[in-house]
Amino acid sequence: MRQGRPPLGLLIPAGGAVALVVLPLVGLLQRTPWSQMRAQLLSADVGTALRLSLECSVAAVALSVTLGVPLAWILARVPFPGRAVVRALVTLPMVLPPVVGGVALLLAFGRRGFVGEALDRLTGVTLPFTTAGAVLAEAFVAMPFLVVAVEAGIRQVDQRYEDAAATLGAGPWTRFWRVTLPLVAPSLGAGAALCWARALGEFGATITFAGNFPGRTQTMPLAVYIALETNPDGAVALSLILLAVSLLVLIVLRHRLIGDP
Secondary structure: OOOOOOOHHHHHHHHHHHHHHHHHHHHHHHOOOHHHHHHHHOOHHHHHHHHHHHHHHHHHHHHHHHHHHHHHHHHHHOOOOOHHHHHHHHHHHHOOOHHHHHHHHHHHHOOOOOOHHHHHHHHOOOOOOOHHHHHHHHHHHHHHHHHHHHHHHHHHOOHHHHHHHHHOOOOHHHHHHHHHHHHOHHHHHHHHHHHHHHHHOOOHHHHHHOOOOOOOOOOHHHHHHHHHHHOHHHHHHHHHHHHHHHHHHHHHOHHHHHOOO
C-alpha cells in the first residue's frame, strides 16, 4: 500500500533525529585537514596506532570466532537448564558500560585476580597492560555481536539437513563442519564484520584493562583521545578512518541488518 505524505508531527522529530546524528559527522568532515591527510596518516604515531589496531582487532575476531561459534551452536541446538541465563550473560557486554567491563577484566585476569594470579603463578603470563590484554578486552566487548548473529543463523537452518547427514553416517563434528557451517556462512560473515568493527572502535575496556602505551596497547580510539590535546589534526584523521570503516561495515551489511535490498 502506497503511503501518503508523512504527518508533520512525525516528520519534525524524525528530522531532529537525523540532525542529531549527521551534524557531528559534518563537523568532523569540516575540520578534516584534507591537504595534510596523507602526512598525518603516514606519521609515526598514527601509523603505529593504526597497525596495532588492525592487529588487535583481527586477533580479537579470531578469538571470538574460535570461542563464539561453538557457543552459538550450543545455544541454538542444545536445550539445557539455564540456557537463557547463559545467553543473557554472554550478551551482557553489549549493554555493559565498557569501563565496567575493563574493571571486571582486571578483577578476573589482573595480577591479583582469581584467574590472573593463577595464570601468572603457573605460566608466568600476565595480561593487563599488554597487547594480549588489549586483544582480550576487545574480544570481551565484541564477541557477543558474533554470537548473536551466528546463533540466529543456526536457528534459521532447517535441522533436517543435519539429520539427513546423520543418517548417511556423518558424525557430529562432520555435520557441524560440512553441513551447518556452510549454511550459516552469511551469518558468520556478518557477525565477524560487526565483531571486527566493534573491536576496532573499543575504548573503555581497553584503556582500563590494557592501559594506553604507544606501540603496545594504544589502539586508534586511544590515540584519538590523546591526540586531541597534542595533535588535533591527527585525531581528526584517525577519527575519519574509524568513521569510514564503520560506515563501510553498515553499508555492506545493510541487507542483513534492516532488510534493505
